[in-house]
Amino acid sequence: MPNTKSPDTKPIAMKLPTGSQPPQPTVPSSSSQPSNTAASQKAVADLPASARQQLDALQLANRQTTLARVAEVINRQAGERTELLLDVRGKSLAVDAAIGKTSLEPGDWVKIMRAGNELQLMGKLAPAQATVVAKALAQHLPWQQNLESGLSRMLTSLNQGLKPDPSPGQLPSARVAQPLPEAARQSIQQVLANLPTATSLKPGSGGQEQPLQQVKQWIAESGVFAESRLAQNPSATMPDLKLAIGRVITALLAQQGQGPEQFTRITPLASPELVQAPLQFPQAMTASPAPATSEPTTVGQMLRLLAGMLNRITVNQLHSQVLAARGGGDAPAPLTTVLLELPWVTPQNEPKVAQLRIDQHPDERNGKRDPQKAATSEWRLALAMDLDDAGPLHFDVALRQQSVSARVWAEKQSTLRQVNEELPLLRQSLTDLGLDVTDLECRRGSPEGSVTRLEHRLVDTRA
Numbered sequence: 001m002p003n004t005k006s007p008d009t010k011p012i013a014m015k016l017p018t019g020s021q022p023p024q025p026t027v028p029s030s031s032s033q034p035s036n037t038a039a040s041q042k043a044v045a046d047l048p049a050s051a052r053q054q055l056d057a058l059q060l061a062n063r064q065t066t067l068a069r070v071a072e073v074i075n076r077q078a079g080e081r082t083e084l085l086l087d088v089r090g091k092s093l094a095v096d097a098a099i100g101k102t103s104l105e106p107g108d109w110v111k112i113m114r115a116g117n118e119l120q121l122m123g124k125l126a127p128a129q130a131t132v133v134a135k136a137l138a139q140h141l142p143w144q145q146n147l148e149s150g151l152s153r154m155l156t157s158l159n160q161g162l163k164p165d166p167s168p169g170q171l172p173s174a175r176v177a178q179p180l181p182e183a184a185r186q187s188i189q190q191v192l193a194n195l196p197t198a199t200s201l202k203p204g205s206g207g208q209e210q211p212l213q214q215v216k217q218w219i220a221e222s223g224v225f226a227e228s229r230l231a232q233n234p235s236a237t238m239p240d241l242k243l244a245i246g247r248v249i250t251a252l253l254a255q256q257g258q259g260p261e262q263f264t265r266i267t268p269l270a271s272p273e274l275v276q277a278p279l280q281f282p283q284a285m286t287a288s289p290a291p292a293t294s295e296p297t298t299v300g301q302m303l304r305l306l307a308g309m310l311n312r313i314t315v316n317q318l319h320s321q322v323l324a325a326r327g328g329g330d331a332p333a334p335l336t337t338v339l340l341e342l343p344w345v346t347p348q349n350e351p352k353v354a355q356l357r358i359d360q361h362p363d364e365r366n367g368k369r370d371p372q373k374a375a376t377s378e379w380r381l382a383l384a385m386d387l388d389d390a391g392p393l394h395f396d397v398a399l400r401q402q403s404v405s406a407r408v409w410a411e412k413q414s415t416l417r418q419v420n421e422e423l424p425l426l427r428q429s430l431t432d433l434g435l436d437v438t439d440l441e442c443r444r445g446s447p448e449g450s451v452t453r454l455e456h457r458l459v460d461t462r463a
Contacts, residue, residue, distance in 0.1 A: 011113070011120035011121060011122050012098065012099055012102070012120065012121040013097065013098075013115075013118055013119075013120055013121075014084075014095040014096070014097040014112065014119040014120065015051075015095065015096045015097070015118055016050070016051040016054055016055070016093070016095055016096075016117070016119070017094055017095075051117040051118070054093060055114055055117065055119070057091065058088055058091060058093070060088075060114045061114065062114055062116065063113065063114065064113065065111060065112065065113040066089065066111075066112060067109055067110070067125070068086040068087060068088040068093075068109070068110055068111075068112050069087040069107070069108070069109055069110075070085075070087075070105065070106055070108045070109075070110065071086060071087045071092065071106060072084070072085040072106055073085075073105065074094070081096060081097065081098045082096070082098075082099050082104070083095075083096050084096075084104065086110075097121060099121065102121075102124060104124065107131060108124060108125070108127075109124070109125040110122075110123065111123045111124075111125065129325070130321075130322065130325040133318055133321045133322055133325070136318055137315060137318040137319060137322055140315050141278040141279070142270060142275065142278070143267075143268035143269075143270050143307070143308055143311045144268075144271060144275075144278060144308060144312040144315055145268065145269055145270060145271050145274070145308025145309045145311065145312055146271040146273065146312070147241075147309055147312055147313070147341050147343060147353050148351060148352060148353040149271065150305055150308065150309040150312075151343055151351035151353075152350070153297060153302070153305055154188055154248070154302075154305075154306075155188070155192065155351060157180060157297060157302060158180065158185065158188055158189070160177055160296040161177040161296055162177060162178060162252075162296055162297055162298060162299050162302055163175045163176070163177050163178070163295075163296050163297070163298045163299070164178065165298050165299055165300045166298075175298075177296040180251075181252065181254070181255045182251075183247060183248075183251035184247070184248040184251035187244045187251070188248060191241055191244045192345070195343055195344055195351070196344040197344065197345050198345075198346055198347055199347070200344075218342075227240075227242070241313065241343060242310065245306050245309055245310055245313075246310070248306060249263055249306050249307075249310075252303055252306075255299070256299065263303070263307070266303050267304060267307075268304055268310075268311050269301070269304040269305050269307070270308055274312070278315070279315075279319060281319065281355065281357060282355035282357065282382060283355060283384075284446075312341070316339045316341060317339075319339055320338050320339045323337035324336050324337045334359040334360055334361050334362075334380075335360045335361065335362050335377065336358075336359070336360040337357070337358070337359050337360075338357070339355075339357050340355075340356040340357075340358075341353050341355055342354045342355075342356055346388065352385070352386065353385075354383060354384065354385040355383070355385070356381070356382070356383050357381070357382040357383075358379065358380070358381055359380045359381075360378075360379055361377060361378045361379075362377060376400070376401065378398060378399065378400040379398070379399045379400075380397070380398050380399075381395070381397040381398075381399075382395070382396055382397075382447075383395040383397075390410070390412065390415045390418075391410070391415055392410075392411045392446065393409065393410055394408070394409040394447055395407075396408075396409075396447065399435075402434065402435055402436050403438050404430055404435045404436070404437055404438070405437070405438045405439035405440065406430075406437075406439070406440050406441075407439075407440075407441055407442070407443065408441070408442040409444075409445060409446050409447055410442060410443075410444065411444070411445060411446060413444070416442060416444050419442040423441075423442065426440065
């Protein structure tokens with residue numbers, strides 16, 4: 001049983017609504033007393049029956065305890081009485097309780113006990129780790145900045161600098177762009193120097209040792225891997241984008257005479273497409289918006305932009321944890337899910353972002369699900385990217401032991417034709433790696449995106 005926090009010093013009664021009270025019978029005459037008395041007795045007997053029937057339908061015996069989820073807080077009344085909608089054993093149950101100072105929110109789990117024709121609130125369960133992660137995810141969702149457009153603005157600031165924020169009564173022409181602080185400039189240059197380029201991995205080099213080591217290094221120096229290493233060695237300096245953004249923020253705040261703690265007061269700048277579909281991954285490919293003006297960005301605007309980029313990276317990390325921890329639902333849940341956005345630069349030194357999703361699915365043959373059989377797990381990889389000439393491309397790859405299948409989606413007809421021409425070479429390359437190619441095809445268009453829904457401010461992980 002999970003840890004339970006007591007809501008008060010004693011259990012709290014939770015009454016079930018039984019409808020409106022019937023009118024009190026008047027003193028009857030002698031001639032009509034027997035029939036009226038019988039009717040009154042029947043009405044009184046019917047009152048607790050409604051609550052009793054609801055509890056009996058839950059198959060909850062007297063003094064038996066069970067867990068319930070708070071589905072909705074309907075009304076908090078002035079007298080500290082609260083109407084709640086509970087999800088008990090898959091059924092909805094409305095209750096009325098004087099919960100006092102106990103804080104109950106949708107998604108909370110509580111321990112309840114039947115006491116006659118009432119329920120008693122025995123305690124509130126400490127939040128599960130999955131619930132804590134889901135709440136953190138919901139808080140970051142509305143404030144995500146597209147990494148590709150954010151990187152473009154960061155690189156532009158290297159050449160143009162940043163304008164100071166306007167002072168009261170100051171004319172716009174009086175503000176002159178200033179170079180970035182040296183610490184911020186070095187952090188951005190370090191990230192740019194370590195980003196993969198379009199020529200970093202040459203076609204046909206997948207079986208060579210050097211490209212494989214390069215990919216491993218990129219992964220080890222990014223995301224949660226970089227943060228884990230930083231926790232073990234705080235003095236480590238790695239070219240991870242999230243860590244670099246943090247260093248740029250610290251440098252910009254220091255230039256304004258402010259400490260890092262002031263960063264929490266900044267409202268992040270969100271991208272419209274990430275507001276409309278915050279949990280779609282991979283995100284639908286859209287052309288990077290052209291800058292509306294060539295004017296340098298202000299310090300305040302850059303801080304908001306960087307805050308939104310941090311939120312985007314954090315959302316991907318939290319989203320990965322939520323998907324990996326999900327259970328139940330119609331579709332089998334993966335054992336592990338990792339969502340990554342991998343920045344790279346074109347030959348024209350323009351930043352791009354590739355979206356990568358990796359799922360580890362258990363071996364469920366013969367109706368069995370054994371997380372320990374990692375050797376027989378199926379690994380699924382989805383990679384989405386937008387290339388200047390080829391247009392949007394999406395790759396779906398599935399690997400189980402030595403068997404591999406792949407599907408390529410292309411939106412442009414010319415790209416579809418070119419990929420179909422290259423499929424025999426791809427099949428041969430995979431075979432040379434010792435893999436058994438079971439299926440290989442290319443289709444026009446794009447696959448249906450995977451979206452996680454939000455319900456009651458938490459993530460519905462069954463989506």
